[in-house]
Amino acid sequence: MAGTSPAATKWDAKEFSPRYGQDFRAGANRVKIRRFKMRQIAQALCAAAVAFAAAGSVDAATLDTVKQRGVLNCGANGTLPGFGLPDSQGNWTGLDVDFCRAVAAAIFNDAAKVKFIPTTASNRFAALQTGDIDVLARNTTWTLSRDAQGLNATGVNYYDGQGFIVRKALKVNSALGLNDAAICVQQGTTTELNLADYFRANRMRLKTVTFATLDEALKAYETNRCDAFTTDASGLYGSRLKLAKADDHVVLPEIISKEPLGPFVRQGDDQWFDIVKWVHFAMLNAEELNVNQKNVEEQMKSQNPEIKRLLGTEGNFGEQLGLTKDWVYRIVKLVGNYGEVFDRNVGQGSPLKIARGLNALWTKGGIQYAPPIR
C-alpha cells in the first residue's frame, strides 16, 4: 500500500498502530486509496466480463477466422478405415480427411494446412457448435433433426446404409434371421435408432449391447459377446479388416436404412456453408468433366466453356464464394477429383475395395449429381 501515493508514506507508522481508525486524516487518506483500488478492480472485472463474453461467442465469419488462423480445424473420425484414420506416422487418410484437405486447398492453396481433430460420435456436434472445429467431416448422417438443431449438412459425400456383420459359423444369411440375437452397437448414432426400428418393424426380439466407441463395440463382438455387429455398411467393410480372422465373418445383404453421409457446418454463416457445399460439388464436377490430378495442367488450356468456368480461366466463380478464381484448380491439383479420392480411400485402390454403387456419378448409374458452376 505504501508508495501508492506520496501522502501515504508519511503516515506509514500509523498503519501498524493497534488503534487503527483513530486518526481521521490517515483514515480519510486510506479510504481514498481504497476507492482508487476499488475502481481499478471494477475496471478489471468489467474487462474480464467482456473478454469472457467474447471468448464465449462463436465468430460469425468462419472464413476470416480460418484465414487468420492459417489452418483449417477439421473434425475427423480417427478410427474408421477409409474415412478417417491416422497411420503409425500420424498421416491421416480417408474420404472425409481428403474432403477437409480439399477445403484447405481451396482456401490456402496448401492441402496440408488442416488440423485434424478426432471426434467421437457423442462429442462431434458440440465440437462444431462451440467453434472447436470449422467443419465436421466424420461420416455423419444427414437427418432433419440435425439440420434443424443448429447444424447444416453441406451435401452427401457418401451414400451409405446400415448393415450387419455376423460370424459365418452362425449360418445366418439374412438379417431377418437375427431374431433374439445380441447385437453390439456404438452409442450416440442413428445406427442405434435404426436397429430398434428394424427389429420392431419385423416383429423380432433384440438384445442391444451399447458401447461408447466403434472399436469397443467391435471388440465385444469379436470376443463373442454379440452375435452380430452393426454400423453403416462402409464402416462394416473397414471394421471387418480389423478383425483377427476377417474371413470368418460375413456382411449380410440387407441394408436397413438410408445413411447419406456428409460434411457439416454450424448454422449462421451462409458464406462458409456455401464454400464447404461447393467444394464437394466442384470435386464432382471435376470428375464429370474428366479433370483429374494428372491432366489438370492441360485442362487449364481447354476451350470447353464448362471446364473454363470450373478451373477459373473464365468468370470469377471462386471469387463469388470469397475464394480465388483458381479454387477448383487448387483442389484437383492438390487433392484430386471425387472419383480419385473415392478410389484412393475406399474404392479399388484401397484395401476396402468398395464398389462405387450409389456413389457413382449420375451419368454412370449412381446418384452423385452436382449443380453446375455458372
Place this chain on the structure above:
Amino acid sequence: MARPWESAPGVPFYRDPKYRGIALQIGVCAALAYLAYIAIQIAADNLARSHVASGFGFWNVTAGFDISQTLIDYSPQSSTYGRAFWVGLLNTLVVAAVGIVLATILGFAIGVARLSRNYLVERLATCYVESIRNVPLLLQLLFWYNAVLNALPGFAASFVLPGGVLLNNRGLFLPRPLFGDGAQIFAVLAGAVLLAVIFNRIMRRRKGFWGAIGIRAAFTLAIAVALPVIVLSVTGTRIAFDYPQVSRFNVRGGLEVLPEFVALLLGLVVYTAAFIAEVVRAGLMSVSRGQTEAALALGLTRLQTLRLIVIPQAMRVIIPPLTSQYLNLTKNSSLAVAIGYPDLVQVFAGTVANQTNQPVEVIVITMLVYLSFSLSTSLVMNIYNARYALVER
C-alpha cells in the same frame, strides 16, 4: 458501554472492521452471482444463436433406442427419454449399492489381514493393496470385462448349474420366482425377519445358555428362515419359477445378470476395497497398543478385544474417509460406458444427449443426479459418524 452492533465511538461505520467484513462478504457473493448470471446468459445466447433447441421438451419424446438392462419396464417403441433416464439411474444405483456392500466386506477383510501376525497373509494383503490401487480403474475394468467374456463359454456350450441356472458369456441366467400371491409371501417373510430381530434384541441381555453368541445366532437364523418355510408349506402357497430357456441365439426368460454388470462390479469392488483396506488399517492402528494389552489382561479373548475395544474406537477414524470411498465408488461407476454397461452416463449423458442434441440440459441433469447421490451418501454417513463419534465429557 458499547453495544455489539455499534461501532466504537467516533468511528464511522464504514471504517469499522465488522461492517467492512459484512460488506466484503456481500460483495463477494454478489460478484459470484453476477458471474454465474453472465455465464448462463452467454450460454443461452450462444445456444440460441446456433439454433440449438433448449428446454426440457425432449423428456416426453419417444426414445426409440434399446437398453440392455432395464429394472423397470422399458421398450424402445413406447418409452420416453424420461423413462430412459430412470432406467439408467436405477442401473447406476444398483451397481453402486451392491458395490458398496461388497467393497466394504472385502476391504475390511484385507485391512485386518494387513495387520495380521501371519507373514504370508500380511504380505499377500500388502501386495493386493499396492498393486490394485496403483493401476488406473479404467484399465482394470477393461481387464475384468475381457476376463469375464473370455473365461466364460460361448452360448452353445453354457455351463448348466444346479437349479436351472445357466452361465455363458451372455450372462448369468437365474430362474425368476413368479409369486402366485406375491403380497402374502412377502408379508410372511417380512414378519419372520421382524420376529427374528426382536428375538435377537431380547436375548442379547441374557446370560448362561442364551448368552452364548452361537446359540443366539442359530435360533435367530432358524426363526428368519425356517418359520416362513413352515408357514408357506402348511398354507400350501407355492412359488413358481420362470426358468431360462435356450432359444436360437440366446437365453429367454429368467433373471439375467449381464457380463457387463459383473465386470463393472468386480472392477469397482476390487479397486475400492484396496482403498478401504488402507482406511481400515489406519483406523485399527490408531487404537493404542496399550488398550489391547489392557483388554487381554482383563481376560477378554482376542475376538472380544477386537469387537468390544478396538473396533468401536477405530470406527471414529474409519468413517469419514470410508464415506469418501463410497462416494468415489458411486462416481467411478460412470466408467461403465467403456464396457457397455447401461448406467446413467451411458444411457442419458451419452445416447440421450446425442439423440436430442441438447447436451447442456442433459449434462446439467446428470451432474445434479451425481451431486444428490453424493450428498445423500454423505448425509447417511454423517449421521452414522455422529453416533459413533467420541463423546467427550
